[in-house]
Amino acid sequence: MEWEVVIGLEIHAQLATKSKIFSGAATAYGAEPNTQACTIDLGMPGVLPVLNREAVHMAAKLGLAIGAEVARRSVFARKNYFYPDLPKGYQISQYELPVVANGHLNIELEEGITKRIGITRAHLEEDAGKSLHEDFHGMSGIDLNRAGTPLLEIVSEPDLRSAKEAVAYMKKLHSLVRYLEICDGNMQEGSFRCDANVSVRPLGQAAFGTRAEVKNLNSFRFVEKAIEYEVTRQIALIESGGKVVQETRLYDPDKGETRSMRAKEEANDYRYFPDPDLLPLVIDDAFVAAARASLPELPDEKKQRFVADYGLSNYDAGVLTATRELGDYYEQVVKCSAVDAKLAANWVMGDLSAALNKSGKEIGESTVSAEMLGGMLKRIADDTISGKIAKEVFEAMWAGEGDADAVIEKKGLKQITDSSAIEQIIDDVIAANPDNVAAYRSGKDKLFGFFVGQVMKATGGKANPGQVNELLKQKLNG
Amino acid sequence: MHDKTIAQLAAGLAQREFSSVELTTALLARIKARDGELNAFITVTEELALAQAQAADQRIQAGSAAPLTGIPLAQKDIFCTNGVKTSCGSKMLDNFIAPYDATVVRRFNEAGAVMVGKTNMDEFAMGSSNETSFYGPVKNPWDLAAVPGGSSGGSAAAVAARLVPGATGTDTGGSIRQPAALCGITGIKPTYGRVSRWGMIAFASSLDQGGPMATTAEDCALMLEAMAGFDTRDSTSADLPVPSYQATLANDIKGLRIGLPKEYFGEGLDPAVAKVIEQAIDEYRRLGAEVVEISLPNTHLAVPTYYVVAPAECSSNLSRFDGVRYGYRCEAPKNLEDLYKRSRGEGFGPEVQRRIMIGTYALSAGYYDAYYLKAQKLRHLISDDFKRAFTQVDVIMGPTSPTVAFNIGEKTADPVTMYLSDIYTIAVNLAGVPGMSLPVGFVEGRPVGMQLIGNYFDEARLLNVAHKFQQATDWHARLPEAFKA
Numbered sequence: 001m002e003w004e005v006v007i008g009l010e011i012h013a014q015l016a017t018k019s020k021i022f023s024g025a026a027t028a029y030g031a032e033p034n035t036q037a038c039t040i041d042l043g044m045p046g047v048l049p050v051l052n053r054e055a056v057h058m059a060a061k062l063g064l065a066i067g068a069e070v071a072r073r074s075v076f077a078r079k080n081y082f083y084p085d086l087p088k089g090y091q092i093s094q095y096e097l098p099v100v101a102n103g104h105l106n107i108e109l110e111e112g113i114t115k116r117i118g119i120t121r122a123h124l125e126e127d128a129g130k131s132l133h134e135d136f137h138g139m140s141g142i143d144l145n146r147a148g149t150p151l152l153e154i155v156s157e158p159d160l161r162s163a164k165e166a167v168a169y170m171k172k173l174h175s176l177v178r179y180l181e182i183c184d185g186n187m188q189e190g191s192f193r194c195d196a197n198v199s200v201r202p203l204g205q206a207a208f209g210t211r212a213e214v215k216n217l218n219s220f221r222f223v224e225k226a227i228e229y230e231v232t233r234q235i236a237l238i239e240s241g242g243k244v245v246q247e248t249r250l251y252d253p254d255k256g257e258t259r260s261m262r263a264k265e266e267a268n269d270y271r272y273f274p275d276p277d278l279l280p281l282v283i284d285d286a287f288v289a290a291a292r293a294s295l296p297e298l299p300d301e302k303k304q305r306f307v308a309d310y311g312l313s314n315y316d317a318g319v320l321t322a323t324r325e326l327g328d329y330y331e332q333v334v335k336c337s338a339v340d341a342k343l344a345a346n347w348v349m350g351d352l353s354a355a356l357n358k359s360g361k362e363i364g365e366s367t368v369s370a371e372m373l374g375g376m377l378k379r380i381a382d383d384t385i386s387g388k389i390a391k392e393v394f395e396a397m398w399a400g401e402g403d404a405d406a407v408i409e410k411k412g413l414k415q416i417t418d419s420s421a422i423e424q425i426i427d428d429v430i431a432a433n434p435d436n437v438a439a440y441r442s443g444k445d446k447l448f449g450f451f452v453g454q455v456m457k458a459t460g461g462k463a464n465p466g467q468v469n470e471l472l473k474q475k476l477n478g
Numbered sequence: 479m480h481d482k483t484i485a486q487l488a489a490g491l492a493q494r495e496f497s498s499v500e501l502t503t504a505l506l507a508r509i510k511a512r513d514g515e516l517n518a519f520i521t522v523t524e525e526l527a528l529a530q531a532q533a534a535d536q537r538i539q540a541g542s543a544a545p546l547t548g549i550p551l552a553q554k555d556i557f558c559t560n561g562v563k564t565s566c567g568s569k570m571l572d573n574f575i576a577p578y579d580a581t582v583v584r585r586f587n588e589a590g591a592v593m594v595g596k597t598n599m600d601e602f603a604m605g606s607s608n609e610t611s612f613y614g615p616v617k618n619p620w621d622l623a624a625v626p627g628g629s630s631g632g633s634a635a636a637v638a639a640r641l642v643p644g645a646t647g648t649d650t651g652g653s654i655r656q657p658a659a660l661c662g663i664t665g666i667k668p669t670y671g672r673v674s675r676w677g678m679i680a681f682a683s684s685l686d687q688g689g690p691m692a693t694t695a696e697d698c699a700l701m702l703e704a705m706a707g708f709d710t711r712d713s714t715s716a717d718l719p720v721p722s723y724q725a726t727l728a729n730d731i732k733g734l735r736i737g738l739p740k741e742y743f744g745e746g747l748d749p750a751v752a753k754v755i756e757q758a759i760d761e762y763r764r765l766g767a768e769v770v771e772i773s774l775p776n777t778h779l780a781v782p783t784y785y786v787v788a789p790a791e792c793s794s795n796l797s798r799f800d801g802v803r804y805g806y807r808c809e810a811p812k813n814l815e816d817l818y819k820r821s822r823g824e825g826f827g828p829e830v831q832r833r834i835m836i837g838t839y840a841l842s843a844g845y846y847d848a849y850y851l852k853a854q855k856l857r858h859l860i861s862d863d864f865k866r867a868f869t870q871v872d873v874i875m876g877p878t879s880p881t882v883a884f885n886i887g888e889k890t891a892d893p894v895t896m897y898l899s900d901i902y903t904i905a906v907n908l909a910g911v912p913g914m915s916l917p918v919g920f921v922e923g924r925p926v927g928m929q930l931i932g933n934y935f936d937e938a939r940l941l942n943v944a945h946k947f948q949q950a951t952d953w954h955a956r957l958p959e960a961f962k963a
Contacts, residue, residue: 039578043798045571046558046580046677048712078794080841082818089797142802271841273850276684276791278713 002203005231007160007196011173013152013183014127014191015058021126021150022049022092029189033143041148043087048277055150056281058182059099059124060291062152065180065298066119068103070288076278080271084142085129095272098123099281106300107168117169118157125151158197158208163227167220170194175299179324193218198230210244214258216251226251230258302327310334310341319349325363329370336374339381347373351391355398368397376404386465389413416463419471426475429454440476451476479504480640481957484549484697487643491538491548498548502531502592505550509594509641512961516617518636520555521563522595530592537590545700547590552645554633555596556603558677559583566679567599567611570799570806570825580677581709582646582688589704597645598632601827602796603653603681605629606899607889610829615886618661619958620924624883627657633691634661639961644692644701648678650685651784652903655915658691659878659927662917664944664954665691666698669935670910671716674709680795682788685907694954695916695944699723702937718935726938727945732766734943737871741777742902748881754926755877758918765946772870774863779856780905781897786840786853793837799825832893861909873943874931877902878915882924906931914940917953
């Protein structure tokens with residue numbers, strides 16, 4: 001039987017506010033345990049939440065960027081359950097009336113097809129703290145630094161049909177929240193994490209199969225692996241006469257498998273009800289207009305502009321606009337170099353990206369700035385260096401030896417373009433290799449490369465390749 | 479000095495008849511001597527009080543005194559006070575030293591008031607007799623066999639016995655007004671949002687409101703002016719200016735339209751209490767007020783609505799008391815579930831547990847619509863009753879409680895009978911309007927309180943209307959025989 005996979009993702013994006021969603025405590029990651037938790041975060045008796053305006057602004061930005069409705073009135077509710085890292089015994093979230101509803105995101109599939117993925121809702125809520133189970137001699141430690149950190153939970157429609165689509169959607173959303181500067185996207189620190197609802201059904205069947213929710217997915221790779229595992233598990237289960245049960249499963253990245261965490265029957269009754277400590281969140285037109293005015297150029301718009309303005313392929317434009325920083329870097333290179341935009345694209349996507357990958361650096365941390373790379377491309381354009389020498393110049397710049405002009409000067413890499421000097425070297429090469437000259441002249445064209453190599457070797461690669469080709473042809477044929 | 483009002487004491491301090499240290503020392507001595515009979519205080523903050531009194535005297539000397547500077551007051555033990563035990567009347571918080579001040583406490587501190595201690599109360603403010611306190615029942619100064627009412631029973635008894643001239647209370651379903659009535663003092667529950675709830679340990683967040691308890695409306699006006707006002711830390715506090723309540727206290731009330739809801743004078747009301755209330759209404763007629771009968775047709779829905787809304791909110795509000803971060807933790811928990819179950823089972827008393835269970839049930843999947851959602855709808859109907867009434871009248875009057883103070887132990891066996899003692903006060907909290915109780919007479923030696931209900935944010939009028947009555951009568955000035963000296 002042929003199976004269709006149905007996936008919906010719930011993505012938690014930690015909002016990049018300076019303070020928490022309902023308190024003034026800082027949100028910075030990595031502080032000593034419990035040093036960033038105030039009386040409100042600790043759930044002390046008598047404390048009250050006050051909503052962080054900036055978190056709402058960020059939610060509105062996302063809403064506008066995904067073409068959703070920003071609710072003029074939304075309601076905070078309490079989700080009640082007991083857990084040691086949940087100080088109040090309830091999480092303040094949004095339930096029936098979320099701040100953002102009915103949006104969508106377009107993803108590109110490998111075949112170049114665009115697919116629209118519905119986004120049911122996005123709601124504001126507070127994060128819980130962390131329970132630490134090691135190093136406490138059989139006890140558990142509680143760190144409440146994260147408690148009260150603002151989250152935007154973004155819930156997709158069950159529109160995704162494969163692990164690859166799920167990853168493409170997640171990447172697209174990851175890129176978007178970073179463009180909007182509402183989330184740092186740091187997945188290792190848990191700033192952007194995902195739960196996947198996965199089910200399978202016979203192809204052509206309208207009704208959904210029973211789903212399992214897979215939690216704890218904090219990398220794109222884990223999302224892909226976990227979904228693939230889950231799909232295989234469910235199909236094998238059904239085909240062997242079993243039934244998928246609705247449950248929450250946990251992904252174990254070490255074993256590459258999911259395992260049951262709790263069944264539906266064991267799930268908490270969260271007893272949601274409107275939080276009486278917070279008034280309904282009312283957003284007026286001016287607030288939405290301010291959010292709209294603060295929107296940057298969005299990834300899809302930027303991509304289309306790169307295709308139109310720089311003559312890039314869809315693929316190249318997509319790569320270069322994957323993050324706002326990369327797009328900005330690329331445009332700065334083009335501006336500084338005044339060269340062919342395609343050449344700039346090749347360098348950014350080629351040597352620069354390779355160097356970044358190798359060193360594990362983000363574009364913002366690149367030792368070669370856009371200005372430096374642009375300056376080097378300028379030297380290619382004005383024939384000061386060849387493309388081949390440029391690689392050497394780039395490596396030197398990456399190693400921190402200064403900008404292109406300084407490296408060229410220091411290493412004496414300036415291209416030889418003086419025809420008489422090149423002719424002299426060619427004459428020397430011809431004189432030193434009489435046998436090969438004879439062979440070439442008798443029809444062994446392939447030897448041309450040998451002569452080019454000899455000339456380049458003699459000049460340390462600095463001779464202008466075009467001139468070398470031209471002059472060599474003249475001399476050998478003449 | 480103990481039989482003086484706050485206004486009289488403030489005048490004495492201003493005229494240097496006595497210092498705040500002298501006054502505070504005298505009242506601390508009185509508390510030490512007499513509170514053993516009443517059990518009105520959970521904590522007496524002697525050292526702190528004397529330090530505050532000293533600072534107040536300096537402030538008075540410097541000529542920068544505010545109206546309450548140097549006045550000894552008590553705080554209900556539901557208000558967090560920095561560095562001082564804040565128990566909320568519960569074993570759960572018997573070891574809890576609050577690390578911060580409630581806004582109400584901070585405002586009194588800024589006004590230079592002196593805190594002599596924290597008063598006893600029903601556990602987590604859940605009760606109408608002060609019998610649910612972990613610290614034992616409070617006695618009514620008028621008759622030590624009687625309850626003082628609740629939940630602010632300690633504050634009411636302390637003021638009635640003149641251990642302090644004023645104290646704070648909180649009122650979720652009548653917890654200021656009912657004990658004020660049963661102890662023969664004056665108390666006002668302001669409009670919901672008038673006084674900040676920051677640092678006031680929550681029972682039912684949408685109903686809780688702090689307010690003053692004192693012997694006179696004038697003193698309540700002085701205290702409320704210091705307590706009230708917008709607070710950025712409380713999203714539900716009203717961003718409205720606080721009027722000078724003193725400025726309008728003596729306004730003429732000729733032509734005042736008083737509404738008597740017929741539902742407040744029907745079955746269940748002790749005829750002797752009814753008679754005292756009618757005499758008080760006659761006094762208002764003599765003062766020039768017009769009295770008309772009105773109807774609050776949804777009054778009968780108030781108690782059932784309240785006993786869904788309040789427990790629902792309480793079940794969630796009290797979840798934080800889990801034995802993990804502060805408060806009571808059971809001995810040697812076997813695992814997490816055991817820690818929760820025993821800490822909460824041993825830390826909370828039976829009435830608190832009963833309400834947590836009622837509330838948890840009301841919010842449960844499958845029951846939410848039938849209980850919580852339905853109660854919210856009824857709440858609207860009850861609010862509409864008041865809104866309609868205030869298009870016809872300026873003030874609503876009636877009994878605060880259907881009976882005078884009952885005996886300790888008399889109603890503990892049947893929770894519903896106990897709940898019905900708040901039958902006239904609860905609707906006011908559900909609607910959010912302000913309500914007040916003032917002493918208007920006695921039945922068999924036990925005080926009778928009359929309730930005044932006002933329109934939203936019309937506290938100034940309530941205080942004015944109560945003050946005029948107190949100018950013409952002396953019920954508020956009576957002291958229990960045993961506490962005269």
